[in-house]
Amino acid sequence: MSPLIKNIIRGFVLLLVQLFLIKNIPPLHQFIVPYLYFVFLIWLPFRITRMMLLYIAFAWGYIVDVFYHTPGLHTAACVVMAYLRPGVIGFLLPKDSTEWGNEEPTRVTMGQVPYAVYLIVMTLVHHTWLILLEWIQFGSFFYFIGKLFATAAVSLLLIFVTDLLLRRNPSRR
Amino acid sequence: MRNVFLFLRRYSIFITFLVMQVVALTMLFSKNRFHQSYFGMVSNEIAGAINARVNTIEAFLSLSDQNNLLREQNAVLLSELPSGSLWADSSGLIIQDTAWIDSVKTLRQYVYFPAKVISNSVFLPQNHLILHRGADQGVELNMAVVGPTGIIGTVIQVSKNMSGVMSLLNNESIVVAMLKKGSGLGEVTWDGNDPDVLTLSKIPKTVKAVVGDTVVTSPYSDRFPPGSMIGKVINVEQDQETNTYILKVRPAVNFSNIQHAYIIKNVLQGEMEEIKKKFKKE
Numbered sequence: 001m002s003p004l005i006k007n008i009i010r011g012f013v014l015l016l017v018q019l020f021l022i023k024n025i026p027p028l029h030q031f032i033v034p035y036l037y038f039v040f041l042i043w044l045p046f047r048i049t050r051m052m053l054l055y056i057a058f059a060w061g062y063i064v065d066v067f068y069h070t071p072g073l074h075t076a077a078c079v080v081m082a083y084l085r086p087g088v089i090g091f092l093l094p095k096d097s098t099e100w101g102n103e104e105p106t107r108v109t110m111g112q113v114p115y116a117v118y119l120i121v122m123t124l125v126h127h128t129w130l131i132l133l134e135w136i137q138f139g140s141f142f143y144f145i146g147k148l149f150a151t152a153a154v155s156l157l158l159i160f161v162t163d164l165l166l167r168r169n170p171s172r173r
Numbered sequence: 174m175r176n177v178f179l180f181l182r183r184y185s186i187f188i189t190f191l192v193m194q195v196v197a198l199t200m201l202f203s204k205n206r207f208h209q210s211y212f213g214m215v216s217n218e219i220a221g222a223i224n225a226r227v228n229t230i231e232a233f234l235s236l237s238d239q240n241n242l243l244r245e246q247n248a249v250l251l252s253e254l255p256s257g258s259l260w261a262d263s264s265g266l267i268i269q270d271t272a273w274i275d276s277v278k279t280l281r282q283y284v285y286f287p288a289k290v291i292s293n294s295v296f297l298p299q300n301h302l303i304l305h306r307g308a309d310q311g312v313e314l315n316m317a318v319v320g321p322t323g324i325i326g327t328v329i330q331v332s333k334n335m336s337g338v339m340s341l342l343n344n345e346s347i348v349v350a351m352l353k354k355g356s357g358l359g360e361v362t363w364d365g366n367d368p369d370v371l372t373l374s375k376i377p378k379t380v381k382a383v384v385g386d387t388v389v390t391s392p393y394s395d396r397f398p399p400g401s402m403i404g405k406v407i408n409v410e411q412d413q414e415t416n417t418y419i420l421k422v423r424p425a426v427n428f429s430n431i432q433h434a435y436i437i438k439n440v441l442q443g444e445m446e447e448i449k450k451k452f453k454k455e
Contacts, residue, residue: 020227026429027296030366050186058193065200066220069294069301069337072200079197083190133201134298 003045003102011040011060019067022158031143031150035126036158037064041082042122046100046109050086057082077130081122088121107163119159127152221335224292225305232289232432239432242321283398284438286311288318291335295368295428300342302326304434307334315396317437323402323425324348324390325434336436341403342368342428349394350403353387355380361388361403361422368428371404373420374412382409388422395446396439 018037027033041057061078065071089105092114103109105118127148135144181188232239292303306312308331318325318338326346330337339346341363348361350373359376373388386406392399408421439445 023294024231030296033296051189054186054189054193058197061197062216066216067224067292068297069292069299070201070297072197072202076194076197076201079190079193083186133198137201137298 003104007040007044010043014040015060015063018064023068028154029150031147032154033147033151034154034158035130035151036155036162038078038081038122038126039119039159039162041078041085042119042159043104045102045104046089047102050083053082053085054079073130073133076133077126080129081126084125085122088118092118120156123152123156123159124148127155218332218335221291221303221305224303228289228291235430235432238430243433246321282440284440286436286438288312288336288434288436290431290434293428293431295340295342298344298365300340300368300428302338302340302431302434304328304336304338304436305334306436307332307336309333311438312336312436313438315442317396317398317401317439318434319397319401319437320426320431320434322427323404324397325426325428325431327396328436338434340428341371341424341426348397348403349391350388351391352376352380352382352406353389353400358391358393359417359420369423370407371422371424373406373422374417376418376420378411378416378418382406382418382420384409386420388420395442396437398437398439 014037018035022034022036037060040060041053044053044056057078058075061075064074064078068074093110105115107115110118131144131148131151134147135141286306288304288306290302291305292301294300294302302318302325304312304318312328312331314328314331316328318328324341326338326340326343328336329339341348341361344363344365346361346363350359350361351357352359357376357380359373361371361373363371376382384406388403388406390397390399390401390403402425404422404424406420407423410419410421412419
């Protein structure tokens with residue numbers, strides 16, 4: 001399957017899971033409201049241009065906002081994450097983006113530890129901005145910190161499980 | 174001029190990023206002014222159509238629960254019918270009185286429209302519902318929305334075929350309420366934490382509030398029919414600074430499981446608002 005079609009399908013499947021499954025699950029606690037849809041932006045190929053990445057992030061954030069009735073909240077968080085993504089990848093893997101083929105960030109292409117760090121950093125960036133904006137409208141500092149770490153932990157768990165389920169690991173195929 | 178273009182080209186990504194952030198944050202923080210037009214936008218109509226589709230599946234899965242709720246409500250309504258009760262025998266002399274107005278005729282103040290819930294949330298700081306009934310079917314702004322077991326919220330946005338409802342679980346929602354057993358004008362709000370706990374404040378300490386008291390809408394509410402169920406008191410706390418209680422209330426409606434709702438039109442709302450306006454002018 002061509003990388004373009006694969007990514008489009010994956011993007012929409014993750015949206016469906018987020019909007020019609022995760023959104024309807026009662027939370028374990030008020031601090032734990034996990035998000036999964038943004039992992040699509042994390043898994044886009046290395047080669048994608050920064051401008052393209054920003055546009056995709058804006059579009060995906062906007063779709064989620066429309067369904068969550070929070071105009072701008074997820075859009076802002078996704079755009080920040082997309083803007084910082086090339087920097088984080090460059091820091092973890094000192095290699096120019098043009099040197100890559102169609103590879104995506106996986107455990108194999110990045111290595112176990114850098115890949116884990118990459119996922120954690122991107123999730124924290126997204127959640128920090130999202131929950132910070134929520135906190136400004138509403139809530140206390142304790143709410144911010146508690147919700148940030150609890151939600152990020154559960155989101156990361158979901159991401160790692162999805163990663164294993166989809167077997168995004170070329171060597172095993 | 175050339176330098177300007179060079180600058181724009183060099184920082185084009187950063188500038189795009191800034192523009193996107195500003196657009197997103199403007200949407201987020203100018204919500205009240207922006208919301209009305211936002212709700213009517215094409216993207217929301219599409220989202221509504223998709224939600225309606227998915228909702229048919231969810232509705233099917235929770236069919237039996239919803240049937241039971243409606244059946245219980247029907248039982249209550251049927252027992253209210255005149256045929257179900259006997260009139261006291263007051264036979265005697267019938268005197269024709271000379272009143273100008275037929276004092277037996279009742280004036281209908283509230284009209285109920287049924288509506289289907291197609292989108293709902295309870296886990297966010299500001300929760301909204303979307304109902305599949307809009308301006309074309311007679312919905313207007315500020316109408317009340319109630320469920321089979323209690324009140325749900327207020328219509329704050331209307332588009333052609335859908336209406337957006339601010340539920341009680343919204344930190345901007347205020348409903349005028351009282352304890353059923355005694356008067357006292359209070360306000361029901363939500364602190365945004367637990368979807369099972371509302372706050373009822375401004376009830377004076379002259380009323381003895383205890384755990385288990387029923388909280389209903391006040392007759393002074395301009396949209397809800399008086400005495401509509403809101404919930405039950407689960408915790409009583411005395412406010413040290415003022416002479417009032419802070420009561421925690423468990424809502425009668427299970428907000429995570431609403432499929433059917435009624436939109437209520439208060440026929441007299443327009444007249445009430447006119448009088449209020451006159452007060453303000455004076």
